[in-house]
Amino acid sequence: MLSKISHFILPIFLFLIPLSFWTLTSDFFNPLKSILLLLLVLLMFVCYGLEMIRSHTLILPRGIVVLPLIGLIVAVGLNLVLISEGRPESLAGKGTMFLALSLLSLLILTLKNRTRLTTAITASILGISVILSLHSLLQLTWLHTASFLPTYMQTRGFTPTGSFLTTLILILTGGITAIFSLSHLSPRLRPLYLGIATLTTVAAVAIISLMLPGSPLALSLLSYRETWSITLDALKPARSLLLGVGIPNFPLLFTAVKPLSVNLTPLWNTLPQTGTSELLTILATTGLAGFLALLSLIISSFKLIGRDHHPLIPAFIFLVITLIFTPVTLSTYLLLFIILALLDNDRDLVFPLSPRSSLIVGILIPLSALTLVVYSLRPHLADYYLRRIQIALSNNNGKDVYDAGIQAIKWYPKSTLSHLSFAQTNLNLASALSQKTDLTEDDRNMVSTLVQQAISEGKTAIQLRPNYSQAWVILAQIYRNLINVAQGSDQFAIDYYARAVALDAGNPALRIEYGGLFYQLALASEKDSDQLAYYNRAINEFQTAIQLRPTYANAYYNLSKVLETVKDYQNSYLAMQKVVANLDPTGPEYETALSELETLKTKLPKPTPPSPTTTESEGGSLTTPPPLPSPLPGGPIDLPAPN
Numbered sequence: 001m002l003s004k005i006s007h008f009i010l011p012i013f014l015f016l017i018p019l020s021f022w023t024l025t026s027d028f029f030n031p032l033k034s035i036l037l038l039l040l041v042l043l044m045f046v047c048y049g050l051e052m053i054r055s056h057t058l059i060l061p062r063g064i065v066v067l068p069l070i071g072l073i074v075a076v077g078l079n080l081v082l083i084s085e086g087r088p089e090s091l092a093g094k095g096t097m098f099l100a101l102s103l104l105s106l107l108i109l110t111l112k113n114r115t116r117l118t119t120a121i122t123a124s125i126l127g128i129s130v131i132l133s134l135h136s137l138l139q140l141t142w143l144h145t146a147s148f149l150p151t152y153m154q155t156r157g158f159t160p161t162g163s164f165l166t167t168l169i170l171i172l173t174g175g176i177t178a179i180f181s182l183s184h185l186s187p188r189l190r191p192l193y194l195g196i197a198t199l200t201t202v203a204a205v206a207i208i209s210l211m212l213p214g215s216p217l218a219l220s221l222l223s224y225r226e227t228w229s230i231t232l233d234a235l236k237p238a239r240s241l242l243l244g245v246g247i248p249n250f251p252l253l254f255t256a257v258k259p260l261s262v263n264l265t266p267l268w269n270t271l272p273q274t275g276t277s278e279l280l281t282i283l284a285t286t287g288l289a290g291f292l293a294l295l296s297l298i299i300s301s302f303k304l305i306g307r308d309h310h311p312l313i314p315a316f317i318f319l320v321i322t323l324i325f326t327p328v329t330l331s332t333y334l335l336l337f338i339i340l341a342l343l344d345n346d347r348d349l350v351f352p353l354s355p356r357s358s359l360i361v362g363i364l365i366p367l368s369a370l371t372l373v374v375y376s377l378r379p380h381l382a383d384y385y386l387r388r389i390q391i392a393l394s395n396n397n398g399k400d401v402y403d404a405g406i407q408a409i410k411w412y413p414k415s416t417l418s419h420l421s422f423a424q425t426n427l428n429l430a431s432a433l434s435q436k437t438d439l440t441e442d443d444r445n446m447v448s449t450l451v452q453q454a455i456s457e458g459k460t461a462i463q464l465r466p467n468y469s470q471a472w473v474i475l476a477q478i479y480r481n482l483i484n485v486a487q488g489s490d491q492f493a494i495d496y497y498a499r500a501v502a503l504d505a506g507n508p509a510l511r512i513e514y515g516g517l518f519y520q521l522a523l524a525s526e527k528d529s530d531q532l533a534y535y536n537r538a539i540n541e542f543q544t545a546i547q548l549r550p551t552y553a554n555a556y557y558n559l560s561k562v563l564e565t566v567k568d569y570q571n572s573y574l575a576m577q578k579v580v581a582n583l584d585p586t587g588p589e590y591e592t593a594l595s596e597l598e599t600l601k602t603k604l605p606k607p608t609p610p611s612p613t614t615t616e617s618e619g620g621s622l623t624t625p626p627p628l629p630s631p632l633p634g635g636p637i638d639l640p641a642p643n
Contacts, residue, residue, distance in 0.1 A: 005047045006111055011120040013040040014338060018128050018170055018331040019160045025383040026390060028152065029162030033330050034097065035380060038373045041100045044107045045369035053362035058351040061109030063344035064304060068297035073102045075289035079243055085465055088414035089248035092379030097330055098247075098290075099372070101337040108341035110348050118342050122177060122311050125335065126196055129174020132167050133203035135160065140206055156216050164217050166329045168207045169322050173315045173335060175200030180314040220267055221327070226259045227275035233257035234284040244287035250274055252467045253284060255504040262506070263549040269509050271470075274327040281327065298323075301340040312339045382412035386421055398432065401425050409457075416464045420474050423457035426450045427478050434485075451486065454478050472500035473510065480517060483524075490521055508545040508552050515541030516624070519562050538562050553582040557593070557622040560600070569603040576600055579622065589622045 017036045025031040052058060076098045080090055090096070111117060135143075136159065143149065144156045152158065159167045178196040185193055210217040222230075234253050235241045245253045251271050262268060275281040283291040298320055305313050319336045322328055353361065385408035392400035405422035412418060430450035433443060458475035465471055476496035482489035497514045504510055515538045522534030539562055545555035560575035576597045583590045 006044060006107075007113075007117050007120060009040065009043055010108070010117065010338070011124040013037075014121060014334065015124040015127055017334055018166075019131060021160050021162070023150075023152070024387060025380060026386040027383060029160075030093075030330065031380045031383055034093075035377065037097065037100050037104075037330065037334065038376055041104050041107075042366070042369050042373045044104065046366045048107060048110070049362040049366040052353070052358050052365075056353050056355055056358045058353050058358070058361065059110045060349040060351070061106045062347050062349045063109050064300045065297055065340055065344055066106065066109065068293055068300050069102045069105055071293035072290065072297060073099060075286055075293045076102075076247070078289060079247055079286050082243055083246040083249075085467060086246045086248040086252070088379070088412065088464070089416070090246065091376060092412070092415070093248055095247045096372075096376045097333065101333055103369075105337045105341040108338065109344060114342055118310070118312065121338060121342060122181075125177055125312075125315065126174050126193075129171045129178075129200050130196055132160070132171050133174075133199045136164075136167060136171070136203050136207055140210065156210070161329070161331055163329060164207055164211065165219065165326060166331055168204060168211075169319075169326070169328070169332055170335070171200050171204050171207070173318060175204065176318050177312065177315045181311050184309070184311070220270065221276045222262070222267065222272055223265075224276055226262060227277055227280050229259050230254060230257055230275065231280045231284040235287070240287060242287045242289055244283070244285045244290060247285050249467075250281055250285055252465070252469075252503075255469050255507065256467070258504075258506040260506055260548065263508060264551075268549055269507075276327060277325060278323045278328045297340065301343055304343045304345075310343055312342060315339060316343065379412045379415060382408045382415050382418050385411065386418065389421060389425065398429050402429060414464060416461045416468060416471060419457045419461040419464065420471060423454045423461065423474060423478060426454035426457065427481060430454065431481065451482060467503060469500045469503035469507075469510070472496050472503065473513070476500060476517075483521075493517060506548055508548040508555060511541045511545035511548065512552075512555055512558055515539075515545070515558060515562075519558070519565075519624075522562075523565075535562060535566050551582045553579050553589075553593075554622055556582065558624060560596075561624055564600065564603075569600060570605070573597070573600040573604055583622075593622065 013036060017033050017040075020032045020036060021029045022032050048059075076095055080087055080095050087095075108114070108117075139158060140156055144154055144158065146154070157164065161167045161170065175197050178193045178200065182190055182193055182197070207217065209215065211219055230253060234245050234257070251273055254272055275284065279291070279294075282294055301316065302320075305316075316336070316339045319332060319339070322332060323336075385404045388404035389401050389408070392398075392404060402425060405418075405425045408415070408418040409422055427450070430447045433450070434447050436443060439447075455475070455478060458471070458478055461468075461471040462475060473496075476493050479486075479489045479493035479496060483493065494517065497517060501507075501510060501514055518534045518538035518541065522531045522538060525531040525534060539559065542555055542559035542562065545552055546559065549555065556575045556578040560572045560579060563569075563572035563575060576593065579593045580590070580597055583593055
């Protein structure tokens with residue numbers, strides 16, 4: 001039963017997963033793919049348990065890849081158990097993915113007649129490549145302009161896999177499979193395979209041409225050198241050398257040890273979720289335990305290649321190469337783990353069981369799988385309500401926003417993203433309510449409750465991921481919005497920004513935000529000594545931002561503004577010259593900067609400095625810090641006591 005049903009459902013799910021997407025969650029692509037993978041594993045386990053009950057036998061996988069697969073399960077399990085930070089995100093993402101794929105491979109190893117299954121899997125791979133090739137060619141030429149499609153599809157960057165790099169990998173996998181199968185096919189099938197090879201080649205060339213630097217689909221990836229540097233820093237502590245920093249914690253590692261050379265690239269203000277090489281990312285996040293398990297799995301599979309001809313060997317080699325040179329997603333991993341199981345010989349271990357034992361074990365195994373699946377679905381339910389928040393915000397429906405936030409936390413209370421989202425929701429609702437002209441006592445109590453809830457949710461997020469700088473930034477922003485509303489908020493905002501800067505010291509945009517707080521506090525300060533101290537700290541932060549990114553026009557702009565405020569017109573003028581020199585002359589901000597430069601010029605003592613020289617320009621708007629909020633009618637509100 002297991003073999004017959006699995007021969008049917010496995011190719012179908014392999015075909016559906018890369019092509020699936022929906023709009024029910026905030027992430028349109030990954031949640032549905034993860035859910036389908038979990039459903040596939042659950043169905044396979046149900047079949048496995050039913051076969052055990054029917055035959056009164058326990059069938060265990062036997063092959064050269066079994067021990068590496070078990071080793072990978074153990075490595076991922078240790079990572080989940082021993083590294084608490086990011087554990088909920090790991091269970092919602094790559095951690096569960098690795099466990100599910102490893103179990104799926106072990107189940108495939110117990111199947112009979114894997115030669116027939118290989119034929120079906122090959123057909124699925126070719127089908128995926130054909131559909132993605134056709135869609136990509138249409139999307140890149142015509143579909144992105146079609147007004148009848150939903151808005152999110154009206155862009156060249158849309159693809160069902162969620163990433164054109166993943167789409168390219170899957171298309172090339174199908175094309176390589178078709179090309180290397182031509183010499184072994186019957187004459188009547190060769191034209192079909194030749195057509196598939198031609199179609200995939202044309203689609204791959206089209207995608208690659210649009211991925212070149214400066215093209216619409218140009219890749220924004222860390223360099224290999226920077227990925228290697230980050231990985232080496234991750235492995236310095238003995239614990240991280242063995243277990244890594246945690247499967248979902250590459251972004252945290254990036255902010256902690258970010259090479260300053262990144263600030264000279266287009267990635268200067270982004271937070272990469274992975275390194276350029278998947279193997280290096282695995283080494284950094286799972287340590288030697290996960291890296292060696294995956295490496296031994298790949299090496300064991302290569303040992304099987306020379307035994308006999310297998311139609312999926314070229315595809316397997318190509319997928320391994322992608323692990324070395326590119327970041328990969330669930331769809332790529334799914335192909336890899338299915339193929340490596342199919343490469344092994346069709347053999348297994350069979351142990352007879354009594355009817356009672358087979359019934360017990362046959363029920364317990366699917367129930368265990370069901371437990372894993374049900375728990376793993378919780379974060380996707382939370383993501384569904386995060387999507388409801390987005391929809392409610394677009395409809396200006398505050399009640400639905402609040403209710404959806406509560407449901408998101410209810411379904412997955414350990415999600416940092418849910419708590420941060422709910423914190424901002426509470427603050428926005430408090431801000432909107434406080435804009436009423438005549439606040440009643442009930443209104444003031446509601447504002448106070450919402451503010452305290454926002455702070456509480458922000459602190460919960462920090463407790464869940466204490467090394468996530470963005471969580472500290474959001475809490476600092478909450479307190480910043482409460483200055484002049486709640487006593488003591490200014491110091492809380494300063495302290496939380498300081499912690500965020502300590503965790504993400506190489507982020508020039510964060511330095512601008514931090515310096516902007518000091519600038520606004522100086523403008524609002526009544527004491528000359530406090531005012532001078534705040535101005536000096538603002539200047540220091542803006543200068544640090546310039547050191548981190550010497551072409552950062554907005555850093556020079558904010559520095560010029562604060563220097564102008566303290567009447568240091570000479571240096572303010574020089575800073576504004578740098579603004580002009582680093583702006584795109586065709587951009588909307590250029591004329592504004594020139595006008596302000598001329599205004600500063602009138603305030604200078606004679607002679608004036610030389611005119612600015614043009615350097616490499618960068619885009620981006622010039623913004624000064626937002627003003628501090630006005631006090632609420634009726635006096636300040638109380639903050640919750642610090643933890």
